[in-house]
Amino acid sequence: MKTKVKGELDVCYHCSSGEISETSSGYVCRTCGTVQRTMKFGSKAFFEKTQFQYKIISKTTIGNVGERKMATESGKMQFLNKLDAIITHNKKVLNRASSLAETILEKLGRSKKDSSIILNKFIEILPYIRSGTTFRNPEKCIPWIIYFYYKEANIVIDLKTLLEVSEIEKRKFVAFRKKMELFWSTYKTRDRKKYVLTRIQGIVGYGILYNQSKKVLNKFWDFIKDSKEEVIAGLVTGISVTLLKREKLTLSSISRSLNISPSSLQKSIQRTLFVPLGIEDEVKGFRKRVEILEESGIFKDL
Incomplete structure (x- = not known):
């Protein structure tokens, strides 16, 4: 016969005695002899003090830290x-x-x-x-x-x-x-010229202005190739628009199509063409600078 350990809820429901024993007929109170209803086990080994058999503690592990480290497969695991x-x-x-x-x-x-x-x-x-x-x-x-x-x-x-x-x-x-x-x-090693022409085509389409831009691009490529592709496309298109007198297509609209600022094109024509060609520039404005270049004769064979 096993005697249950007394707990907070492990008492006889009839006389409140804690002397409960397990028999072949079930749990019986040794004080009054009453057969008990379903009992709740208390445990100090794997459950918290106020928890019971049906509620397992979270993060319960088998063995202590030292035992787990000593296991033969611990390193592999x-x-x-x-x-x-x-x-x-x-x-x-x-x-x-x-x-x-x-x-x-x-x-x-x-x-x-x-x-x-x-x-x-x-x-x-x-x-x-x-x-x-x-x-x-x-x-x-x-x-x-x-x-x-x-x-x-x-x-x-x-x-x-x-x-x-x-x-x-x-x-x-x-x-x-x-x-x-x-x-x-x-x-x-990509074909940067092809990409620039794609950007130009997106602005002016195909036609006379596109063909003029292509000629300008090929002639001055060695001077302007170190700039961003979008700046090159804007610079070449702006020069072609000025040479062909297409005043409806403004520098602002070209810059807006390429997501760049008009000032970047004005600085680019100064840095990539005026300085390398040794042309003195005291005027302001993109169109006037293109006209100065035209007067110098560098666009003669276009």
């Missing part, structure tokens, strides 16, 4: 747990990157089929980006990959729209481009 955590994390990152690429492409009006190419490029360059840096985050890296991927393919992506639909900042542009050029070799 730690390695497998770490490996599992790494694999799970990487999988989560790739899932986020894939989903983000599809969302941004949809908002940019591009095909979701390109998301697989964007994801593969992300996987390719990820090992080159140091852990703990901003661009290992898919939310910061994927938008720039999309931008430069389409730029390499000579497809125009509006940077302003990209900034609006993503979590990137324009000031991070230069930082990412410098890193990207280290591991995206095909971007450095």
